[in-house]
Amino acid sequence: xxKLVSLTALLTIASFNISASTNVPISGVVESKCVITTDTTxxxxxxxxxxxxxxxxxxxxxxxxxxxxxxxxxYKAVVSYPNDFSESPVLDDVVNWDGDVSVGEVxxxxxxxFETNKVEYNNTVEFELTIAGSVWFDVESEADYGYDKSLxxxxxxxxxxxxxxxL
Numbered sequence: 001x002x003k004l005v006s007l008t009a010l011l012t013i014a015s016f017n018i019s020a021s022t023n024v025p026i027s028g029v030v031e032s033k034c035v036i037t038t039d040t041t042x043x044x045x046x047x048x049x050x051x052x053x054x055x056x057x058x059x060x061x062x063x064x065x066x067x068x069x070x071x072x073x074x075y076k077a078v079v080s081y082p083n084d085f086s087e088s089p090v091l092d093d094v095v096n097w098d099g100d101v102s103v104g105e106v107x108x109x110x111x112x113x114f115e116t117n118k119v120e121y122n123n124t125v126e127f128e129l130t131i132a133g134s135v136w137f138d139v140e141s142e143a144d145y146g147y148d149k150s151l152x153x154x155x156x157x158x159x160x161x162x163x164x165x166x167l
Contacts, residue, residue, distance in 0.1 A: 033071035034129065034164035039136055040064035042160065044143075049150035052143040063139045064104060065162045069129045075164050077114075077127040081141050082158035089154035093146030100140045101125035107133035129164075137162075 044052040045059025054060035067077050081099030085091075103115040111131050119126040127137075139160050145151045 032075075032164060032166075033069070034075040034077075034166075035068040035070070036162050036164055037066045037068070038063070039066045042139065042141065042158075044141075044156060044158075046151070050145045050148065052141075052145075052151065052156055054139070054141045062141075063160050065137045065139065065160065066134055067129065067137070067162075067164065068134050069132050072132040073130050074167055075129045076167060077129055077135075077137065078124060078161075078163040078165050079127075079137055079139065080122075080124040080161040081139050082143075082160060083123040084158070085143075085156055086159050087155055087157040089152040089156075091145065091152070093149055095146075096144040097123065098140075098142045098144070099123060102138050102140075103127070104136040104138040106135050111135050 040061065040063055042054050042063030043061040044054060045061075046052055047058035051058070052060075054062045056062070065079065069075065079101045081097075081101060083097045085095070101118075103112065103118075106112060106114075108131050111133060113130070114127045114135060117128060127135075129135075141158065141160075143156075143158075
């Protein structure tokens, strides 16, 4: 009888689901394996009254952006040359924009393939970063104001957008 009572008591206790639970957090920080640095700040030259240009022949300085690629095949560079002023006097006519982004210097000779395989659309150029190392992108920008109109005096600024997009 004692065995039966003990067995019954044990089964009764076992049938109650006594459990404890908790959530244990796990966290981490991901640092990009692609680093973007401004190597040279751009300057607009004003070769004619209606043109602003970063070309050296026009008195300008092309901006240069350096990408340090730590992990190859995991990122693409997306660089957009300007298509609007971030600061300017009031303009009462249209500004026609032109520009380009090209591979300048490279730390690994094989990176010249970046230029060959680039994809261009609108004012944006994409480069698959398939080789680790450093690459410098040269950005050309030209703003042509109206038809035979002079740009008003004042300060003009634009921005080059440079991104490292994880694949």
